[in-house]
Amino acid sequence: MNAWDRFAATFLDTDVMARYLPDIAAGFATTVWLALLVVLAGLALGLALALLRSLRFRPLSALIVLHVDLFRALPPLVVIVLLYFAMPNAGWSPSGFVATWLALTLVLSAFAEEIFWGGILSVPKGQWEAARSTGLGFLATLTWVVLPQAIRVTIPPLTNRTIAITKGTALGSVVAVSEILASAQTAVSFSFNPSPLTLGAAAYVVLFFPVVLFGRWVETRFAWKR
Amino acid sequence: MQREPPVLSIRGLRKSFGATEVLRGIDLDVRPRELVFVIGPSGSGKSTLLRCCNRLEEPSDGSILFDGTDIRAPGTDINAVRRRIGMVFQSFNLYPHMTALGNVTLALRQVLKKPRREADEIAAAALARVGLADKQGAYPGELSGGQQQRVAIARALALEPKAVLFDEPTSALDPELVGSVLQVMRDLREAGMTMVVVSHEMGFARAAADRVVFMDQGEIVEEGPPAAIFGAPQHARTRAFVDQIVRH
Numbered sequence: 001m002n003a004w005d006r007f008a009a010t011f012l013d014t015d016v017m018a019r020y021l022p023d024i025a026a027g028f029a030t031t032v033w034l035a036l037l038v039v040l041a042g043l044a045l046g047l048a049l050a051l052l053r054s055l056r057f058r059p060l061s062a063l064i065v066l067h068v069d070l071f072r073a074l075p076p077l078v079v080i081v082l083l084y085f086a087m088p089n090a091g092w093s094p095s096g097f098v099a100t101w102l103a104l105t106l107v108l109s110a111f112a113e114e115i116f117w118g119g120i121l122s123v124p125k126g127q128w129e130a131a132r133s134t135g136l137g138f139l140a141t142l143t144w145v146v147l148p149q150a151i152r153v154t155i156p157p158l159t160n161r162t163i164a165i166t167k168g169t170a171l172g173s174v175v176a177v178s179e180i181l182a183s184a185q186t187a188v189s190f191s192f193n194p195s196p197l198t199l200g201a202a203a204y205v206v207l208f209f210p211v212v213l214f215g216r217w218v219e220t221r222f223a224w225k226r
Numbered sequence: 227m228q229r230e231p232p233v234l235s236i237r238g239l240r241k242s243f244g245a246t247e248v249l250r251g252i253d254l255d256v257r258p259r260e261l262v263f264v265i266g267p268s269g270s271g272k273s274t275l276l277r278c279c280n281r282l283e284e285p286s287d288g289s290i291l292f293d294g295t296d297i298r299a300p301g302t303d304i305n306a307v308r309r310r311i312g313m314v315f316q317s318f319n320l321y322p323h324m325t326a327l328g329n330v331t332l333a334l335r336q337v338l339k340k341p342r343r344e345a346d347e348i349a350a351a352a353l354a355r356v357g358l359a360d361k362q363g364a365y366p367g368e369l370s371g372g373q374q375q376r377v378a379i380a381r382a383l384a385l386e387p388k389a390v391l392f393d394e395p396t397s398a399l400d401p402e403l404v405g406s407v408l409q410v411m412r413d414l415r416e417a418g419m420t421m422v423v424v425s426h427e428m429g430f431a432r433a434a435a436d437r438v439v440f441m442d443q444g445e446i447v448e449e450g451p452p453a454a455i456f457g458a459p460q461h462a463r464t465r466a467f468v469d470q471i472v473r474h
Contacts, residue, residue: 129282130319130378134333134385135309144332148323 013195020187020196027183028203034097034179035166035207038104042165043158045105046112053113054120054142064113071110076168079103084175100172108165115157119150159215163208180204231294232257233389233420234279239288241274248274250444252288256389259418263431263452266441267467272424275441276391279422280304280311293388309337312382312390316397318374320366326353326377327362330384338385352380356410372403376410389420396427428471432456440464 001009053064071079084099094102123146131141173182184200234256241249248271256262264272277283279290281297281304290297297307320329330349334340340348353359356376366374375395382390392411396404408430414421415434425431431438431452438455440448440463448455448464456472459465 124319126315126317126319127321130313130315130321130381131332132305133280133282133308133311133313134381135305135337136333137305140336144336145321149321152323 011198013193016191016193016195023183024199027180031169031179034169041105042108043112045109049113050116068110068113071107076107077171096175096177111161115154119154123149230258235291237289240286242286260436261415261421263435263438264424270441271444276393280308309385310388312387314392314395316394318378322366325363330381352384356380371399372406375407392423
């Protein structure tokens with residue numbers, strides 16, 4: 001048995017792969033679902049926080065900055081474990097899925113808030129003044145003039161951050177969420193063969209490659225002529 | 227004409243930024259259809275005066291009556307006042323993500339709540355008025371500085387303001403593009419628009435202004451017809467400033 005055959009037998013055992021494909025596929029669906037919920041909730045919460053911060057009401061801004069700094073500082077895994085193992089003592093027992101979703105959402109919202117806020121600040125003061133001088137109110141100016149410009153500059157960093165955080169769904173395997181990694185690991189321990197991990201890796205590529213491409217498309221789509 | 231009430235009436239206007247007092251008691255009346263030119267050295271408070279008139283800067287003290295409305299009164303809807311005072315900025319401040327037409331229609335649709343078709347018609351007419359009928363679909367980045375500033379003027383005009391404030395409208399333009407903007411301002415004056423202009427275009431002031439106001443260190447030093455201010459200034463500070471710019 002040469003090196004390649006050994007490698008193939010260990011990581012590319014088609015029999016094992018075929019047997020556990022349905023499990024990995026189920027894990028794939030869980031990952032997609034979890035990632036989607038995290039991205040939607042995380043970006044929405046991040047945007048909402050950035051908008052609240054744009055009111056420049058000091059006590060509120062201070063709370064938002066605290067939230068942002070806290071969840072940027074904590075490793076996502078720590079947040080997941082805290083929610084899953086500590087919250088039951090406070091009378092709330094989230095499932096592994098909910099704990100992972102909430103933790104990743106909070107972390108994404110923190111990064112997204114900073115990115116959106118940076119985008120809002122990047123819009124020149126003159127844009128606000130021009131809009132306000134025509135009688136547009138604060139909200140209308142934000143909606144029609146500032147946000148469309150802010151969002152454009154936020155798309156590249158947001159895409160990166162979104163990809164990073166959705167890969168964090170693999171952390172859910174620690175608290176018994178049977179997403180891609182957890183189902184692959186389970187399959188490995190049942191089959192005594194690591195080939196399901198290869199399948200898992202392939203599943204991540206299938207999932208994230210389109211996301212990366214979508215990010216590129218959005219970046220060009222939202223560019224405007226200067 | 228003299229008996230018509232002023233469009234803009236400023237009394238005892240003061241503005242401080244921290245410990246620095248930028249406006250130190252300004253009294254100024256602008257009558258209907260008048261073109262008032264504000265000149266003075268940089269840092270004299272000209273732009274701040276203009277920006278207080280629609281409360282882009284919050285005055286520290288004094289009163290400003292615009293078209294009979296006390297714009298500093300607690301119950302005043304400042305957005306309602308602002309849509310009747312046009313403002314044109316040194317740096318144009320066009321919205322880069324919208325076409326020329328979109329720049330002009332935004333306030334028509336969002337503030338005056340005009341339906342799309344009507345807003346488009348008004349905007350098209352405003353763009354035609356500044357000589358840009360063929361640039362409706364162009365984005366600001368595709369226009370020259372002079373064209374951008376004319377779109378900005380159209381954006382202000384579309385709301386049918388009672389007065390337009392010009393804050394150094396040609397200072398950011400290449401010399402060969404200044405003429406097109408001044409021409410639009412000349413046309414506006416012909417049409418009877420009330421205008422307050424902060425600018426260094428002294429030739430234009432001489433030719434088109436009804437009244438020139440000279441400001442220095444946050445005060446109005448002297449005001450009068452252009453011929454008097456430029457030909458026979460009364461105050462030493464005015465004389466020094468006029469000498470400097472004429473020699474220049």
